[in-house]
Amino acid sequence: MKQQVKKTHWKSKLHDIIYEADTPAGKWFDIILILVIIVSIILVMLESVEGFDNKYHNLLNISEWIITILFSLEYIARIISIKKPSNYVFSFYGIIDFLATIPMYLSLFFIGTQALIALRALRLLRVFRILKLTRYLGASVNLISALKASRIKISVFLFSVLVITIILGTVMYLIEGPQNGFTSIPHSMYWAIVTLTTVGYGDLAPHTPFGQFIASLVMILGYGIIAVPTGIVTSEMTKQDTKIHSNTQSCSNCSFDKHMDNAAFCHKCGEKLNHE
Amino acid sequence: MKQQVKKTHWKSKLHDIIYEADTPAGKWFDIILILVIIVSIILVMLESVEGFDNKYHNLLNISEWIITILFSLEYIARIISIKKPSNYVFSFYGIIDFLATIPMYLSLFFIGTQALIALRALRLLRVFRILKLTRYLGASVNLISALKASRIKISVFLFSVLVITIILGTVMYLIEGPQNGFTSIPHSMYWAIVTLTTVGYGDLAPHTPFGQFIASLVMILGYGIIAVPTGIVTSEMTKQDTKIHSNTQSCSNCSFDKHMDNAAFCHKCGEKLNHE
Amino acid sequence: MKQQVKKTHWKSKLHDIIYEADTPAGKWFDIILILVIIVSIILVMLESVEGFDNKYHNLLNISEWIITILFSLEYIARIISIKKPSNYVFSFYGIIDFLATIPMYLSLFFIGTQALIALRALRLLRVFRILKLTRYLGASVNLISALKASRIKISVFLFSVLVITIILGTVMYLIEGPQNGFTSIPHSMYWAIVTLTTVGYGDLAPHTPFGQFIASLVMILGYGIIAVPTGIVTSEMTKQDTKIHSNTQSCSNCSFDKHMDNAAFCHKCGEKLNHE
């Protein structure tokens, strides 16, 4: 039985290290983990640089395996130390961790599984977990809640952009035609998005005067509608800010309830306020 | 006479299915309609992809006719089931529906009527009718009323941009000249818009040092004036938000219901307000 | 003496037609003037289109002279009908009108005076005079006062952009060098502005990995600082809106002075308000 307790104790300690970020050991674990993740991402990048890969192919391969083994150990440790492993395995981070770990194993059996390696970058999101307890929280909560609150408006906006893109793509396909590079409607829609978003690669540009006239209208339209997401997010963010900095205590005498944060007396009737 | 009643009943039922979206049958009709519209748009897109069209020309042609017949039936049903057909025929959606239906019929007699097929994308706007009764309404009303309220400011802004474009186009035509691709003033104006809106295809770019200097000024100007539509829409949207969140208590005397949050007396009749 | 009165009367009537926009005759004069200005600008544009100029050279030349004579007559009429001609001649519009009229006369003696014709576009600004008395006034006043109020902030911003441009231009010239198209520091500065403003023609793009890294930083920087003019103008515009919609009447009983525009009673103490 003592054995049992000890084992549980050991598991619980491991849990603290891996899942908690506010103990010294947990902090160190997280910092090392982030460094390993960054190294793993840099490895993936270097591998893709042809000259570099040719020179150091073996070194990169070995490092890749070391990273994979480290990730595997971490993944197993996470499963062991948690009470309900399924809670972790099927969580957002659990799935990312799994997908970031397996490509090397799969590469033994299949070709072209490298694509999954891209998912390693998603592991970087763990940084947000480490920052969880710091002042960065407020900022990201604010950002995310502003984006969430404007979710519906943004959907309406994106749908409108899609309809505009389809119409513009068809119109430009008919005006410019395949001889000017607008080989199909989907290709013209690609042009419409490139233009509306003011990216403007120039790989596809109108050549006929009428096409250029329509394109000018599209650009000015894009100029106008770039204001819409900005307007949505800004007004939402201003609102979020107000919420956070507002104070809801009400005066016991006159019930006025919009006081400044540092108010000690009601500025309407002079009554003393009870600080919350 | 019974016959008459039955016929009216049948018509009224059809009307409910086609024009209403809050009955189960009406909902299904709308969903199927949207799916047919999406299929029709995908068909138009696929037709424009050369390789695909060559391979499946007959299949596409038949599908096109099926869509056209479905649209025709829907158009006729809409006319039959409404009391005053002219109300539908000359409405925004009525005209779009008509123009989206006829291209295939016209193609029997004329060549080059494919252009009208682009209008099918406009039928997608029907989606907004289906979403009419959901929470998306508030968001789109908000968006549209913000854009409507800033209508005049945006007109002044667009007119100023037009004047700037004419001046810049003429100036760049004189500086760079046809030898650098600025073949005419309208073409230079196209360049000015491409630059002001920060699209920057690069199909037309200044080559002389002085032209590049002027272009730099234009870009910084464009940088500055991109702030104007954003400012307009954002400030309008912030206002809209405020309106929606305005106080809804109504005066017990005169029933006026748009009071400021800190109002103690109705500002219309002087009656004391009951704070909620 | 009667002659004198009649002459004055005739002059005063001419003055009303030319300078006033709220009499029927004045309105018609302004509308015709704007139309002539638009025709004159279209003429300048058509002249610059080579194919068109070759075909209709004589027609264009004659039209140009007709426009010039009309402008001359208008210019003389403006001088005659005003009491102090210098008030008009040296005003903003007076100078533009003069410069828009003389190019054809100068072209008899000099070559290359066509450049001045570009100034005709400036005459379009007269449109704002005609709209003077309409609801467009509020919108443009709002726009202009917002821009004026943010004048200093925008200067600070533009100066910072200039310093950043010089530094970036020098750095990229040193990194990329003439072999990659960055032939001189001014040319590199042109690149820096093209990149910072997110125009991105692509006529000049970094080719070395390090140059591309620096360019990436520049773009993200540009992404960030595009927020600054937008922020300035938006916050200013929000303020302007508040000002215009605010009401400054104060209650005679409690002196509260922030009432809604349609307030008839003070919402603080219930006292009747005197509408201004």
Add this chain to the structure above:
Amino acid sequence: MKQQVKKTHWKSKLHDIIYEADTPAGKWFDIILILVIIVSIILVMLESVEGFDNKYHNLLNISEWIITILFSLEYIARIISIKKPSNYVFSFYGIIDFLATIPMYLSLFFIGTQALIALRALRLLRVFRILKLTRYLGASVNLISALKASRIKISVFLFSVLVITIILGTVMYLIEGPQNGFTSIPHSMYWAIVTLTTVGYGDLAPHTPFGQFIASLVMILGYGIIAVPTGIVTSEMTKQDTKIHSNTQSCSNCSFDKHMDNAAFCHKCGEKLNHE
């Protein structure tokens, strides 16, 4: 001892001229300094223009030395006239001044020290010191404090952009591959930044239909996230404006002076306020 006093006096006078900007002599010193800095920057630019350098190499070289000597004298004067030279030498401006002065001396011994000359542009920041006492102060303080206040949000935002860039870079590398110009992941990340920031050079653009589809999503994403920094800065700037325009009446009892505009009683001590 008199000598000592005189020397001190001379030093103190020099200090006033060099370090103070509100005495006439100090003002003149600053204006001349800025002019010399501007001339020095123009020199560096001209030197980089090949044709110009070939023609006037000697003239440029001599001017460069004159500027260097002037800067050296100023640097020495600054060290002499200050009580604690280390306060200046290791300050921000001290380091810039040093680095802007030495390149010519170093060029006698080393090759390729021209890079440091780019730092001369940083000396332009001195302009802000001269404007220190003017109305430009408020504007820049406002700008800087708005940026400072949004520091954390901007960090969160930039980090998110970095993660997105890595993921997109990897995905596009896998989709498009080296045959379409996406030669490595870092190179693809460069493309991702060029696209996300809507710069769009076009030196690297997707060629496969699927790549263009992903690119379209990226552009719309970029369109959306351009709203985030704008929203952050705008809401912060609006807040700053509010702060600056806050009510300045001070309480007669406790002298607290940041009351709300409609405050009737001091919210700190409950004293009745005198409305201005």
